[in-house]
Amino acid sequence: MAGSIADGQRRGRRRGELTVGTIARLAGVSKPTVSKVLNGRAGVASDTRQRVEALLREHGYRRPDAIAPAALLEVVFYGLERHMAVEIMRGIEPVAREHELAVAFTEVVEPTPPGRSWAEQLLARHPLGVVAVHSAFTPEQHALLAASAIPLVALDPSGEPLHAIPSVGATNWSGGIAVARHLLDLGHRRIGVVGGPPDSLGARARLEGCRAALDAAGVRLDDRLVRTGEFTFEHGRDLGRELLERPDRPTAVLCGNDLQALGVYAAAWRLGLRVPHDLSVVGFDDIDNTRWCCPPMTTVRQPLAEMGATAARMLITLAGGGVLDQPRVELATALVVRESTAPPA
Amino acid sequence: MAGSIADGQRRGRRRGELTVGTIARLAGVSKPTVSKVLNGRAGVASDTRQRVEALLREHGYRRPDAIAPAALLEVVFYGLERHMAVEIMRGIEPVAREHELAVAFTEVVEPTPPGRSWAEQLLARHPLGVVAVHSAFTPEQHALLAASAIPLVALDPSGEPLHAIPSVGATNWSGGIAVARHLLDLGHRRIGVVGGPPDSLGARARLEGCRAALDAAGVRLDDRLVRTGEFTFEHGRDLGRELLERPDRPTAVLCGNDLQALGVYAAAWRLGLRVPHDLSVVGFDDIDNTRWCCPPMTTVRQPLAEMGATAARMLITLAGGGVLDQPRVELATALVVRESTAPPA
Numbered sequence: 001m002a003g004s005i006a007d008g009q010r011r012g013r014r015r016g017e018l019t020v021g022t023i024a025r026l027a028g029v030s031k032p033t034v035s036k037v038l039n040g041r042a043g044v045a046s047d048t049r050q051r052v053e054a055l056l057r058e059h060g061y062r063r064p065d066a067i068a069p070a071a072l073l074e075v076v077f078y079g080l081e082r083h084m085a086v087e088i089m090r091g092i093e094p095v096a097r098e099h100e101l102a103v104a105f106t107e108v109v110e111p112t113p114p115g116r117s118w119a120e121q122l123l124a125r126h127p128l129g130v131v132a133v134h135s136a137f138t139p140e141q142h143a144l145l146a147a148s149a150i151p152l153v154a155l156d157p158s159g160e161p162l163h164a165i166p167s168v169g170a171t172n173w174s175g176g177i178a179v180a181r182h183l184l185d186l187g188h189r190r191i192g193v194v195g196g197p198p199d200s201l202g203a204r205a206r207l208e209g210c211r212a213a214l215d216a217a218g219v220r221l222d223d224r225l226v227r228t229g230e231f232t233f234e235h236g237r238d239l240g241r242e243l244l245e246r247p248d249r250p251t252a253v254l255c256g257n258d259l260q261a262l263g264v265y266a267a268a269w270r271l272g273l274r275v276p277h278d279l280s281v282v283g284f285d286d287i288d289n290t291r292w293c294c295p296p297m298t299t300v301r302q303p304l305a306e307m308g309a310t311a312a313r314m315l316i317t318l319a320g321g322g323v324l325d326q327p328r329v330e331l332a333t334a335l336v337v338r339e340s341t342a343p344p345a
Numbered sequence: 346m347a348g349s350i351a352d353g354q355r356r357g358r359r360r361g362e363l364t365v366g367t368i369a370r371l372a373g374v375s376k377p378t379v380s381k382v383l384n385g386r387a388g389v390a391s392d393t394r395q396r397v398e399a400l401l402r403e404h405g406y407r408r409p410d411a412i413a414p415a416a417l418l419e420v421v422f423y424g425l426e427r428h429m430a431v432e433i434m435r436g437i438e439p440v441a442r443e444h445e446l447a448v449a450f451t452e453v454v455e456p457t458p459p460g461r462s463w464a465e466q467l468l469a470r471h472p473l474g475v476v477a478v479h480s481a482f483t484p485e486q487h488a489l490l491a492a493s494a495i496p497l498v499a500l501d502p503s504g505e506p507l508h509a510i511p512s513v514g515a516t517n518w519s520g521g522i523a524v525a526r527h528l529l530d531l532g533h534r535r536i537g538v539v540g541g542p543p544d545s546l547g548a549r550a551r552l553e554g555c556r557a558a559l560d561a562a563g564v565r566l567d568d569r570l571v572r573t574g575e576f577t578f579e580h581g582r583d584l585g586r587e588l589l590e591r592p593d594r595p596t597a598v599l600c601g602n603d604l605q606a607l608g609v610y611a612a613a614w615r616l617g618l619r620v621p622h623d624l625s626v627v628g629f630d631d632i633d634n635t636r637w638c639c640p641p642m643t644t645v646r647q648p649l650a651e652m653g654a655t656a657a658r659m660l661i662t663l664a665g666g667g668v669l670d671q672p673r674v675e676l677a678t679a680l681v682v683r684e685s686t687a688p689p690a
Contacts, residue, residue, distance in 0.1 A: 090452055094454070097458070102449040103449055104447040106448070116445065265639060289637060292634060294614035
């Protein structure tokens with residue numbers, strides 16, 4: 001299997017004999033402009049950069065001095081998703097091992113520590129590919145990845161579809177629908193929402209899926225019972241308290257993720273409300289903690305390990321010079337009914 | 346800083362000019378025996394192997410054909426400790442990045458998947474060093490590590506002091522004492538224990554520290570209230586239920602780790618007992634979950650990230666040809682008082 005990757009790389013280099021001049025002609029720009037994009041330098045308009053990058057990718061361009069890739073698959077995490085990191089790593093790692101690749105782990109921290117940045121160090125290692133978990137590369141870094149022909153796949157548990165690169169996500173919208181239907185079936189009509197950040201398209205998809213299912217059942221989501229905030233325990237707790245202290249408090253609260261739902265558990269506990277007797281609570285993600293809380297949590301499962309494995313397989317295909325069947329893969333979410341939901345009292 | 350490591354490696358190679366013959370003479374064995382140890386082959390008595398390995402380490406022997414190490418620090422996890430893995434990784438990673446090293450992640454899974462084993466693959470990558478988190482290398486693998494002059498440091502959150510290699514742990518014994526004194530101060534006298542596995546020396550240290558503090562206060566730990574099991578939520582729940590269903594149930598339960606304590610929370614919840622009003626519960630480790638449960642958990646903090654950083658620094662010292670101040674480092678544990686402990690009702 002390692003052999004097939006090496007073969008692919010050789011194919012990649014052959015295709016890489018395409019010159020800077022050809023790319024410049026195809027893009028309708030000057031050769032120095034293509035060089036600027038290749039070297040990640042500033043001074044190129046954003047749409048020009050994107051056009052050049054797309055051509056570099058399309059033609060599998062590799063710099064003549066490109067170094068053979070290390071047998072290394074890099075995984076870059078953005079701090080926010082750390083409670084999911086192990087599950088994702090354990091999906092990626094067996095696939096990498098099968099192909100005799102090491103898996104390197106980077107966590108992006110802010111502010112950036114002194115010295116060469118994580119991205120510069122990563123690029124200098126010439127990995128076979130990079131899985132970016134909800135993490136942001138700058139346009140310059142994207143250009144360097146493209147120029148080194150290092151494939152990049154976005155793994156995005158919060159559902160933000162990233163730019164023009166291949167990505168793996170889960171069906172957030174249908175997850176929202178499944179949860180809303182479950183609460184409707186139990187008889188809930190006054191439903192509150194503690195949603196994820198409004199600038200997260202994944203959080204929006206969950207919320208809007210829920211709203212659509214309620215609409216279809218003739219139940220209007222009351223905007224006064226909808227709150228949004230960060231995907232954290234603390235935001236869940238504080239927003240949950242706001243909802244639960246209202247005289248017309250909801251009989252059920254849908255949350256943007258499991259951490260927010262644990263926060264709503266804590267808010268209910270402080271107010272002396274019992275889950276599910278006084279309040280049903282539903283999470284999203286199905287992290288380990290959903291089985292360790294009291295009561296065990298009803299939630300929507302995101303198949304994080306499978307998402308990691310899928311991203312790794314996509315990278316290995318790309319690194320081998322192959323073409324992906326589809327640039328965006330969404331794995332199915334599934335409602336997991338435990339004990340935090342019951343008919344309203 | 347990367348320069349200093351490279352320099353150290355050169356020093357290592359110079360010292361490595363020591364021959365197999367010299368090692369054989371020093372060990373009082375034949376040259377073929379030294380070769381067997383170097384190549385990880387069988388047919389060498391265990392004490393002979395240990396003596397030869399010690400000499401190889403002591404003299405920084407490297408095989409003439411040894412490959413220059415990759416700028417890679419490997420971290421190997423044994424499945425059990427996965428809820429701690431992210432915290433450990435985030436301690437190791439900044440130290441590695443400062444030295445421009447990638448951090449590779451391996452999780453040991455059983456049964457071993459087909460193909461080259463994780464250990465063979467890891468050794469073939471020639472990393473600068475290996476942090477083994479509660480994971481077991483066979484004598485053959487140890488020999489290969491020694492022969493490749495790949496330094497190994499054990500990071501052991503469950504406190505088992507591993508063989509003759511450098512290691513990092515935490516002060517489990519004093520943690521046990523701190524917890525017991527806290528419960529005594531609150532007025533508890535009928536104290537139950539849900540401890541970790543009896544074959545884990547770290548679990549034993551926690552339990553015996555607790556027993557010593559109780560003895561010193563003239564309070565005898567009632568053996569009928571002591572249970573031991575795996576470091577899991579499920580074992581904590583089942584053993585906790587055994588204790589809580591007794592007519593003379595304890596007023597407080599000390600647990601071997603936080604997952605077991607979350608299990609005791611669940612057992613109490615099923616029986617309609619309130620923490621801390623009807624029962625005090627204390628964990629050990631201070632994983633994230635201790636802040637997300639109701640009530641927030643009193644526990645003993647193990648500084649996992651600092652332990653990871655320490656292990657990484659030890660490896661970098663060893664890889665640079667340096668000598669460790671001490672082969673075993675124990676970082677301090679600290680009692681963290683939250684809301685799961687109160688005076689007995």
